[in-house]
Amino acid sequence: MKLIIAIIQDEDAPNLVKKLTQEGYRVTKLSSTGGFLRSGNTTILVGVEKEKVSQVIEIIKEKCKSRKEMAPSPTPIMGNAGIFVGYPVEVQVGGATIFVVDVEQFEKA
Secondary structure, three states: OEEEEEEEEHHHHHHHHHHHHHOOOOOEEEEEEOOOOOOEEEEEEEEEOHHHHHHHHHHHHHHOOEEEEEEEOOOOEEOOOOOEEOOEEEEEEEOEEEEEEEOOOOOOO
């Protein structure tokens, strides 16, 4: 038995959870917060047999594509008049960070 832990963007979560449940996987969804942009993330937990790990990872990759977005600059710059001016920065968001760990014991009560 394996536990797949996928950290994804909030906006990718509904489509991923829907697809995984349609395929018959049980999913636990947890809210989390990212460090870089301090934006909401979702952590997905899926317990599967070893043989199904690659199938789940393919579904995650399909539903959680990385993309570029404009975000406010993390640090404002000083303008000519001594006023702090924020400027948009293009950042890559989306995708998934995936961990696969061994499960020593699994019970459903």
